[in-house]
Amino acid sequence: MPSLSVSLNLNGSVGQNGTNQPHDVLAVKNRLADLGFPVTRDSLVNPETIDIIKLFQSIIKGKTVIGGDGKIDLDGPTLKFLQAANAPQWLEMPKGSPGEGFINHDNQQGDNHDFGTNWMIETIQAAAQLYLNAHLSSHPSAALIQTNDLSKPRGGITPVHATHQTGLSCDIRLPRKDGQSGGIVSTDSKFDRDAMRAMLKAIRNQSKYEIKRIFFNDFTLITEGICVSAAGHDNHAHIDIIPPLQQ
Ligand SMILES: [Zn+2]
Structure with a gap:
């Protein structure tokens, strides 16, 4: 590339x-x-x-x-x-693996809604490395970061999201205490809040790209300043990034 x-x-x-x-x-x-x-x-x-x-x-x-x-x-x-040397690239999100700390849910579902900028993809990859070190190393049975729905193969309007048109957005499915992901909301007793906190902190703390906002309706994590509430975000977190300065 x-x-x-x-x-x-x-x-x-x-x-x-x-x-x-x-x-x-x-x-x-x-x-x-x-x-x-x-x-x-x-x-x-x-x-x-x-x-x-x-x-x-x-x-x-x-x-x-x-x-x-x-x-x-x-x-x-x-x-x-x-x-520019750092012109955005348009790529399919890699499938991920336990060793990388993340899994691409779209890839598992055979969904092609997983195209985006290398900026977003590198953000997830860098965050997953931090999550591996900060949480998975001490909680080996915790869920991996599970991504869902970047953008369609050519970007543009997608029927299932208001945004997600430009490869700068990505959703994260909720980690569960059984080490799986998804199918729950933040008030569910199966929700692994410690894992989610570590995931969202890793996303905020990675140094590749700046995070614009994280939507996720969980009172505890909102109170901690990790995310903000937005309609429709009880069962996943939504990440938007800010473009880097042109180099
Ligand atoms: Zn979203």
């Missing part, structure tokens, strides 16, 4: 109402494809191309729903981040 800055040497704008010179379009689509975004490597600007440019614009602005004008202007912020 790319981690060097590039110069696309565009002669004009690309995307919605852009000048869309074929060489420029090909350069943009090649770069997006190199970053993992689902575009074809050609010089055509079609609605799918514009949707992916909007996805990219939404990601770098830290939005969790799709916005943007779908156009890459010369010297505009979209082109700058597209050329």
